[in-house]
Amino acid sequence: MHKRPLVTALVVALLGVSPVLSAQTITAPGLKAPGSISYDAEGVPTVLAASDEDAAYLLGYGHARDRFFQMDYLRRVGSGTYAELVGAPALANDVQLRTLGIRRSAWDTYAATNSKLRGIVQAYANGVNAWLRSNPLPVEYAALELTRAEPWSPVDTFVIGKLLTFQLGFDDD
Numbered sequence: 001m002h003k004r005p006l007v008t009a010l011v012v013a014l015l016g017v018s019p020v021l022s023a024q025t026i027t028a029p030g031l032k033a034p035g036s037i038s039y040d041a042e043g044v045p046t047v048l049a050a051s052d053e054d055a056a057y058l059l060g061y062g063h064a065r066d067r068f069f070q071m072d073y074l075r076r077v078g079s080g081t082y083a084e085l086v087g088a089p090a091l092a093n094d095v096q097l098r099t100l101g102i103r104r105s106a107w108d109t110y111a112a113t114n115s116k117l118r119g120i121v122q123a124y125a126n127g128v129n130a131w132l133r134s135n136p137l138p139v140e141y142a143a144l145e146l147t148r149a150e151p152w153s154p155v156d157t158f159v160i161g162k163l164l165t166f167q168l169g170f171d172d173d
Helices: 005-015 052-079 088-100 102-112 115-134 139-143 154-168
Strands: 024-026 035-039 045-048
Touching (some): 035 052, 045 052, 052 088, 052 115, 052 154, 088 102, 102 154, 115 154
Antiparallel strands (some): 035 045
């Protein structure tokens, strides 16, 4: 295993601070070699992986472990399916976002993406789904009386990117 500086920097920037402070070595179907997620004294994670795909897998696993409810919330908002999570008060927002077509645009982007990037985004989704298969859902789901969440897809990742781009495209001044 070798440290991939660019990938590690991206993981630290994207994964953020985690409440888990011990190293975790992960071996799972889909990984080419064992990899690990470790945390420094301030909770900043570092991912060590044998390839970019393995780093993406571990990033997805770490994201799901640390913030799956937020991920699910954002993909639902961007896809226009938030009302499935919280009910009728979200219907107007769902109609607006379906009309804007963020999820349709995400599908188009995914279809136009080169195979290398598709493989990395699929590895990320595989990492998220590995965490989902082997862990209970976050506590927020119990409060909503939900017992399952849909598996993560590569398109979900593009949905969140497009939603954030849309949201950041407004000037509140």
